[in-house]
Amino acid sequence: MSIIVDIDVMMAKRKISVSALADRIGITPANLAVLKNGRAKAVRFTTLEALCEALDCQPGDILRWERDSDD
Template sequence: MPIVVDIDVMLARRKMSVGELADRVGITPANLAVLKNGRAKAVRFTTLAALCDVLECQPGELLRFEAEDGGHP
């Protein structure tokens, strides 16, 4: 999938665990793991906003596009 989720990077920068983030965002650790591991088919804007609020970041710091063929978009 060409959308890459960088939640791990932000968790490391904030020295926060997956469980703590899930608790503060209000989602289950299992659902956060699905999103974190790139297996999610969609993310609600309310969830994305909550992640950005808790992690004190912008959506572009959590999500990025990588072309599947290695070229530019």
């Protein structure tokens, strides 16, 4: 099972850069890149809330679950 992060999709829809979004939610661009590229092991609910507020979306718009192909 895999959690897929679609922050980049929402960023493209909202036409916002990594640095601008990082400033809005109060994290470093490097940490946002870790989240955006799916390399994060966890995300704080406060960060998820800030992302949803900044991108005007729901958590399900930026996170989704997919079954691994070998399951």
